[in-house]
Amino acid sequence: MLDLVIRGGTVVTPSGSGEFDVGIQGEKIVMVAARGAISEEAGVSIDASGKYVFPGGIEPHTHIASRVSEAWAGRPDVMTQSPEAASRAAAHGGVTTFIDFAGGMEGTEDGDQSENSIMTRLDARRSVFAGHSYTDFAFHFTLAGEVPPHTIGEIGEAIESGVASFKIFTTFGSKVPFGHLWAIFEAVGKNGGIMAVHAEDDDMVKYMEAKLVREGRDQGYNLHLAHNNISEDIAFRKITRLSEHTETGIYFVHTTAKEGAYAIADARAKQLPVYGETLHNYLHFTHDHYREPEGTSIHTYPAIKHASDRDGLQEALVNGTLSTTATDEYTTYKDVKLSGNTIETVCGGHNGIETRMPVVYTKFVSSGRISLERFVDITSTNAAKILGMYPQKGAIAAGSDADIAIFDPGMNKTITLNDLHADSDYSIWEGFECQGYPVTTILRGNVIVDNGVLKGSSTDGQWLSRKVAPSVLARPVC
Numbered sequence: 001m002l003d004l005v006i007r008g009g010t011v012v013t014p015s016g017s018g019e020f021d022v023g024i025q026g027e028k029i030v031m032v033a034a035r036g037a038i039s040e041e042a043g044v045s046i047d048a049s050g051k052y053v054f055p056g057g058i059e060p061h062t063h064i065a066s067r068v069s070e071a072w073a074g075r076p077d078v079m080t081q082s083p084e085a086a087s088r089a090a091a092h093g094g095v096t097t098f099i100d101f102a103g104g105m106e107g108t109e110d111g112d113q114s115e116n117s118i119m120t121r122l123d124a125r126r127s128v129f130a131g132h133s134y135t136d137f138a139f140h141f142t143l144a145g146e147v148p149p150h151t152i153g154e155i156g157e158a159i160e161s162g163v164a165s166f167k168i169f170t171t172f173g174s175k176v177p178f179g180h181l182w183a184i185f186e187a188v189g190k191n192g193g194i195m196a197v198h199a200e201d202d203d204m205v206k207y208m209e210a211k212l213v214r215e216g217r218d219q220g221y222n223l224h225l226a227h228n229n230i231s232e233d234i235a236f237r238k239i240t241r242l243s244e245h246t247e248t249g250i251y252f253v254h255t256t257a258k259e260g261a262y263a264i265a266d267a268r269a270k271q272l273p274v275y276g277e278t279l280h281n282y283l284h285f286t287h288d289h290y291r292e293p294e295g296t297s298i299h300t301y302p303a304i305k306h307a308s309d310r311d312g313l314q315e316a317l318v319n320g321t322l323s324t325t326a327t328d329e330y331t332t333y334k335d336v337k338l339s340g341n342t343i344e345t346v347c348g349g350h351n352g353i354e355t356r357m358p359v360v361y362t363k364f365v366s367s368g369r370i371s372l373e374r375f376v377d378i379t380s381t382n383a384a385k386i387l388g389m390y391p392q393k394g395a396i397a398a399g400s401d402a403d404i405a406i407f408d409p410g411m412n413k414t415i416t417l418n419d420l421h422a423d424s425d426y427s428i429w430e431g432f433e434c435q436g437y438p439v440t441t442i443l444r445g446n447v448i449v450d451n452g453v454l455k456g457s458s459t460d461g462q463w464l465s466r467k468v469a470p471s472v473l474a475r476p477v478c
Contacts, residue, residue, distance in 0.1 A: 002042040004445055008035065009048030009406065012055070012376045013396050022053060024402040027444035031398055044447075046440065048406050054376055055394050056096025056403030056441065057357050058383040060277060061196075061253055062086065062329035063349060064100050065128050067107035072347035073332070074339030080107075081331040084458045085423035086353055087134040089331075091448045091456060092421045093354035094405030094438030097136045097393055097464065098329070099383075101167060102126070104144030105174060114148055118158045126463055133461030134448055136403075138389075140167040140196050143184055144174035152183050156191040162465025164388035165194050165251065170235050171202040181242060189248030194273075194386065194468050196251045199235035199260075200227060200302050212343055220299070220346040221290035227302035229309070233259035240267045240274060249273040249473040251386055254328050256282055256302050258312030265321045268476045275386050275476065276322040278313045280352060280359045281428060283325075286310055297337055298428045300328045301348040318369050323382040323478050325360050327352035334426040351422035355415060357405070358434040366409075366435035382478040388466030406440035413437045421454075 004024040011020040013032055021038045023031040031038060064086040068078040080086075090098055101108050102125035103118070113121050118141060129137050141163050143151065155166065166188050168176045176184065188195055208226040212218045217225070236252060240263060243250045255261055255276045267274035285298045286307045298304060316322040330349020340346045357379055364370045370378075384394025391400050413419075415429045441449040448456025471477055 002040050004044045004046070005038055005042040006046045006048050006053055006404065009051050009053040011053040011396055012372050017372050022396060024445045027402060029396060029398055029400050029402045032396060050410065052372060052407040052409060053396065054405045054407055055380045055396050056405050056443065057094045058380045058394055059090060059095050059098040059327060059329065059353055059356065060324055060383040060387055061326035062098045062100045062353065064329065068332060068336060068347065069106060071345050072340055073336045078332065078336055081423040083129045083132040086329060086331065087461055088454065089351065089354040089420065089422040091134045091441045091454065094357045094407065094441055095135060095353060096403040096441060096443045097389070098353065099138045099140060099387060101142050102139040103142035105142040105167065108142070114151065118151060118154045119161065122163060130463065131459050134456045134458055135443055135461045136464055137461055138464040138466055139163065140165045142167040142174070143176060144169065146177060147180050147184060152187050155187040155193065159191045159193045162467065164466035164468050165196050167196040169198045170239070171200040171205050175202055182246065185242055185246040185248040189246050192468060192470065192473065194249040194251055194473065196253055197239050198253055199232065199239050201231040201235045204228070204231040209343055218342045220296040220341045220343060223290065223299060223303040223343050223346060224287040224305045226343045229257040229259050229305060232257045232302065233263060236260050236263035240272065243274065244272055249468065250275065252276045254279050254300065254302065254326070255313065255322060257305050257309045261312055261316035261321050268321065271475045273473050273475055277324045277326045278317065278322050279326055279328055280356045281350065283310060283314055283363060284359070294338060296341070296346045297350065297426060299346050299348060300350065317364070317378055323378065323386060325356060325378050327356050329353040331422050331424050333424055337426065350428050351420070351424040354420055354422060355429045358437045359429065359432065362435045377478060385472055385478050388468040389464060402442060402445040404442040405438050407436060408439045409436040411437040411439065
């Protein structure tokens with residue numbers, strides 16, 4: 001007897017979509033069969049007729065339970081929303097796994113922890129989430145500033161333990177000098193990890209910030225002039241060259257400019273293992289929206305840019321240059337989000353973890369620009385492959401975790417704050433018309449959202465050990 005059978009839906013599997021039934025036993029998918037072919041009785045049967053059955057969404061870039069910079073918040077001791085709140089919102093948005101950060105990123109740990117081991121710092125961060133998440137979770141480990149040799153020496157052990165990805169910045173206070181980056185890249189590449197990179201040219205950003213201040217043009221709506229296109233172009237290409245020299249895989253987070261997409265395309269044309277992520281607000285808004293009342297509420301660093309960049313990022317997702325969509329999830333209340341109004345004080349991020357999948361579906365699938373299979377790739381499967389979770393996650397296949405999002409393409413829903421589940425009092429997606437929406441979310445065989453009603457527990461989520469497949473690090477595979 002099976003624990004759960006999903007019948008009647010259009011199921012997207014690694015080999016394509018079709019009319020299949022899905023059998024689940026315990027936490028795993030045990031069979032995917034032609035419609036009507038599963039004869040075993042089941043403890044629970046879900047009728048997915050007229051709906052799509054997708055792998056659970058994977059959100060590869062979040063900042064949950066992180067201290068907000070006082071310069072952004074306008075006061076000390078402000079935190080982004082809790083794991084309970086963020087994962088609750090994720091579950092309602094069809095997301096079953098997210099990847100947050102441990103280590104040296106501002107706000108993720110107290111005081112100077114550089115003398116502590118990577119594993120000690122990871123355990124401390126893991127304790128914040130354990131028993132407090134409706135969905136599964138993992139961490140990129142952030143390396144910041146001049147990274148001590150003993151920390152670089154611990155990278156291999158961390159990768160062996162299941163920390164597959166390491167985050168660095170090339171700007172902001174967490175900037176890692178290029179000499180240290182060289183050593184970090186070599187250690188990560190040698191040990192089979194992948195680098196997650198926030199790439200901007202620090203000299204250009206600082207020059208433009210000073211120039212805009214000097215000229216009296218440092219208003220928040222000019223963020224795109226400081227965090228600009230040429231800065232992204234140069235930084236992406238420098239990181240790509242370092243990747244090539246050290247034979248290290250790269251995952252560029254939050255690609256914002258068409259130049260960033262071009263740099264990724266050039267690297268992939270050389271068969272380098274370079275992958276790119278963009279955010280769903282970058283696919284919709286432009287810097288012109290910054291000038292609207294409360295316009296900087298849409299902002300996520302580096303910066304939302306021009307209409308040509310928005311369109312270029314969309315095309316890069318369609319043609320395969322970019323591999324994933326994310327949110328850079330960073331949920332605060334509106335008074336915090338709008339506290340700063342200059343290029344140096346505007347708060348980054350927004351409560352996007354619940355809206356990503358329906359927004360991306362509406363903009364790309366409903367409009368006929370991509371297939372169901374490509375939608376699954378950019379919201380789940382590719383993140384699982386690149387970041388070391390596939391095929392445990394990101395696939396509806398026998399042996400995979402039974403993480404599933406049932407999506408109703410006939411549900412036309414206008415996003416309103418009252419319908420969202422984050423701990424926040426604003427949404428930049430207020431009034432967005434979704435053509436299709438997730439209705440049921442299943443985590444490892446457990447229905448955690450049933451037709452929009454929360455059924456799971458904040459103790460359901462588990463930390464994931466990850467290992468990147470050698471093929472992903474040898475050449476672009478998705």
